[in-house]
Amino acid sequence: MSNEVIFRDDVTVELVKASASDADVIWAARVSTAGEQSLDEIGEDPARSAGLINYLARERHGSPFEHTSMTFFISAPIFVFREFMRHRIASYNEESGRYRELKPVFYIPAKERKLIQVGKTGAYTFEDGTQEQFDISVSAMKEAYLVAYDSYQKMLDAGVAREVARVVLPVATYSSMYVSMNARALMNFLSLRTAREGSHFPSYPQREIEMVAEKMEAEFAKLMPLTYGAFEKSGRIAP
Numbered sequence: 569m570s571n572e573v574i575f576r577d578d579v580t581v582e583l584v585k586a587s588a589s590d591a592d593v594i595w596a597a598r599v600s601t602a603g604e605q606s607l608d609e610i611g612e613d614p615a616r617s618a619g620l621i622n623y624l625a626r627e628r629h630g631s632p633f634e635h636t637s638m639t640f641f642i643s644a645p646i647f648v649f650r651e652f653m654r655h656r657i658a659s660y661n662e663e664s665g666r667y668r669e670l671k672p673v674f675y676i677p678a679k680e681r682k683l684i685q686v687g688k689t690g691a692y693t694f695e696d697g698t699q700e701q702f703d704i705s706v707s708a709m710k711e712a713y714l715v716a717y718d719s720y721q722k723m724l725d726a727g728v729a730r731e732v733a734r735v736v737l738p739v740a741t742y743s744s745m746y747v748s749m750n751a752r753a754l755m756n757f758l759s760l761r762t763a764r765e766g767s768h769f770p771s772y773p774q775r776e777i778e779m780v781a782e783k784m785e786a787e788f789a790k791l792m793p794l795t796y797g798a799f800e801k802s803g804r805i806a807p
Contacts, residue, residue, distance in 0.1 A: 571671060573714065576742065577678040579776070581783035583791075588636035588751060590794040593621055595720035596632035618794045630807035633752035633795065638788070640747050645675040647739040651777045655760075657753035662745035665734035669724065673742040674713040676706050681724035681775060692772070712736060734748055751792060755799050756806035758785050768803030 593774050624632055642652075653660060663670075683697030683705065697705075709778070716736050724732035749757070761773040761781040773781070789796040799806075 573672040573674070573717065575674055575676045575710065575713075577676055577681075579648070579779045579783070580641070580744075581780055581787070582641045583787040584641050584746070585639040586637065586791055588638050588791050590617060590621060590792050592635045593624065593632045593751070593792075593795055596635040597624055597629070607660060618797070621794045622798045622801060623804045625795070625807045628805075628807045630752050632807055633755070634750045636751040636792070637748060638750070638751045638754065640784060640787070640792055641744065642747060643744045645776060646743050647687070648774075648777050648780060649743055650739065651761075652747070652780070655753070655757050657756060658749040659694070659748050660745055660747050662698050665737070666731040667703060669730060670720075670734060670737060670741060672717045672740065674717075674738070675711050675740040675742065675776070676708070677702070678733075694775075709740065713740065720780060751788070751795055752806060754784065754788055755804075757781065758788075758799075759804050759806050762804075764804055766800075766803065768805050 597620060624630075642649075679702060681696035683701050684695045686693050686695055695713060716738055719736045720733050723736070724730065757790070758781055759767070760771050761777050762785065763771050763773060763778065785796075
């Protein structure tokens with residue numbers, strides 16, 4: 569193999585661009601009663617602003633939260649992106665295996681990743697595996713990845729098109745993408761892809777996409793603290 573094989577157990581999430589603040593929610597909501605003067609009221613008492621945002625979240629008046637935009641760069645295994653893209657309230661641009669040679673970067677679980685599913689679909693929990701189960705899993709993954717990437721390289725070296733050669737690669741191959749969404753869409757994503765006590769509706773996300781969601785949530789909380797607080801108070805339900 570011409571490229572060094574890299575095994576990762578983490579994900580990368582970077583906020584690369586944002587036009588998102590609690591003030592954006594406030595002026596959008598106030599236009600219904602203040603018209604063009606809504607922009608003049610942004611610098612008012614923060615407590616009143618928090619009360620308005622809490623009201624909007626509690627009563628699920630969601631449209632004012634849509635006047636925001638956040639763009640994230642994400643590097644994660646392909647199987648995470650396939651789950652992510654089921655959320656159709658965002659814009660995506662992903663690295664293409666048709667146009668560039670994919671690097672040999674593959675996912676392996678961290679030691680703390682729970683391995684055993686207990687219960688049936690829709691009513692299950694995950695528990696820790698044994699050291700033997702972890703070792704078997706990591707060994708099998710690495711072996712499969714090396715064989716797959718060697719086959720990929722052989723086809724490329726023989727002149728086979730990238731879009732054909734890539735079909736042998738596993739969904740654990742790392743890809744990268746930009747995703748843009750507004751605050752309402754992000755809250756919807758977080759409500760479904762994080763498991764938290766206190767949520768009004770329980771969620772059972774796969775751990776790897778939850779790792780991405782947790783990093784996105786941290787950026788959201790810094791950008792829009794009043795909105796994030798309202799999201800928490802309303803039981804993590806998107807307005």
